[in-house]
Amino acid sequence: MTQTPPLQLHVPEPTGRPGHATDFSYLRLAPAGQVRKPPVTVSAADTSDLAHTLIRVLDDDGKAVGPWAPDISVELLRKGLQAMIKTRIFDARMVIAQRQRKMSFYMQSLGEEAIGVAQVFALQKGDMCFPSYRQQNLLIAQDIPLTDLMCQLFSNNCDRLKGRQMPVMYSARDYGFFSISGNLATQFVQAVGWAMASAIKGDTKIASAWIGDGATAAADFQTALTFAHVYQAPVILNVINNQWAISSFQGIAGGESNTFAARGIGSGIASLRVDGNDFLAAYAASQWAVERARNNLGPTLIEWVSYRAGPHSTSDDPSKYRPADDWMHFPLGDPIARLKQHLITLGAWSVEEHQETQKEYEALVIAAQKQSEGYGTLATGKTSPVETMFEDVYEVTPWHLRAQLEKLEALV
Ligand SMILES: Cc1ncc(C[n+]2csc(CCOP(=O)(O)OP(=O)(O)O)c2C)c(N)n1
Ligand SMILES: [Mg+2]
Helix, strand or coil: CCCCCCCCCCCCCCCCECCECCCHHHCCCCCCCCCCCCCCCCCCHHHHHHHCCCECCECCCCCECCCCCCCCCHHHHHHHHHHHHHHHHHHHHHHHHHHCCCCCCCCCCCCCHHHHHHHHHHCCCCCEEECCCCCHHHHHCCCCCHHHHHHHHHCCCCCCCCCCCCCCCCCEHHHCECCCCCCCCHHHHHHHHHHHHHHHCCCCCCEEEEEECHHHHCHHHHHHHHHHHHHCCCEEEEEEECCECCCCEHHHHCCCCCCCHHHHHHCCCEEEEEECCCHHHHHHHHHHHHHHHHCCCCCEEEEEECCCCCCCCCCCCHHHCCCCCHHHHCCCCCHHHHHHHHHHHCCCCCHHHHHHHHHHHHHHHHHHHHHHHHCCCCCCCCCCCHHHHHCCCCCCCCHHHHHHHHHHHHHC
């Protein structure tokens, strides 16, 4: 009998840890402008190379290069930068408000602002996004009143969701923003189902689903891919690979020896891997996927390579599991700085205008916060009346809930 070694499992480890700089050579990068752009009618199998490389448009000098450089107006680029700046300022203020105990919890999107802003500009009114908890930029890019978001965060009297969702778990039908589900990866099955329903009705609306690298390890991810592929559902399947789940890195979810985009190819879905910190690449890839969905050419999976620059949430301390200055060394840089540089190169933005815009949005966010705090915060306890928890679920309240409501009324 031949001797074989004892069996052992492979446990992926990140290439950086606190006090030990990350080796980012594991990212499968490609220079800007080098990746081909196929027609939207391409077969899924013929996108295989695009799922293993990285689509990039902005080069190191801030110039837009290569076949993916989109035909986009300076006006839209400026709008994109403004929405990204506003999102970052909003997030920073809300983190402070959470520290002041005005809300129980917050999740910022620092470093990932480009992706949602670019995609929402490529979608149309009536399309539906199924976001996770880090896509506030989808709403901010559509100029939702900031007080709407803040009242939800503060769980106050004016919270449209009456305090029944965790802070950050917004819902805004008028903005094509489906109620956020806290269970990871449900966004994918929900979006595919919604897209199938749109096609069954013969409608023209498409769906856009959003999950993270970690969430791809949930079974719903694979189920959604099967249904999207089989029925050629009109949906964009966005996977934001920001390198981290909470304390586990993307290798643990399956990103070590293969890309997340490649999972789409394996399921028969056209797939792209795109620089998520490059606003122009994000817009071009989104437009490509939108055109496919809108013209009955089926789903597209896009892996967006980015970096979660902040903690996972206000309950997390990333210095426990990764180098504190990791983001500073991330090879794809800061999406805001990159679009700023591009617009300055075009002569359509300046350092002064950038500063002015930041000041203007600081003032806007502070004013909205003041107004929202007037309606109450978690600290002041001006919440929706507790009996509202029985509303909006059943058309006719069932007997057992009526009994509970009566018990409650006797107490308050
Ligand atoms: C089904 C399920 N499992 C676990 C959790 C707890 N959880 C919330 S967020 C998170 C990490 C998700 O990471 P990723 O998908 O990469 O998204 P990111 O936070 O990086 O945007 C985990 C494990 C959950 N909400 N739902
Ligand atoms: Mg992640």
